[in-house]
């Protein structure tokens with residue numbers, strides 16, 4: 001039998017702990033970004049500006065696409081939506 005099982009001597013628990021720590025941090029960062037984005041939007045609208053700034057959103061989409069490829073674009077779209085709401 002060559003199948004690797006979770007009972008083999010692989011550090012699965014340790015790797016999963018690291019993954020869980022990263023996920024916790026990603027969630028915290030996601031929520032923090034969303035709060036900051038909402039603050040920017042509220043401040044801009046309070047001074048008569050627009051809710052959205054498409055040029056800035058394009059920069060963010062490009063940053064994620066360059067770093068992560070097509071999936072990065074999807075991540076960035078969700079990230080932007082979580083801050084400023086749906087289009």
Ligand SMILES: C=C(O[C@@H]1C=C(C(=O)O)C=C[C@H]1O)C(=O)O
Nearest residue numbers: 037040052053056057080083084
């Ligand atoms: C937060 C802002 O407002 C909106 C939200 C953005 C974001 O979440 O990154 C980017 C552009 C704007 O559409 C901003 O202008 O920076």
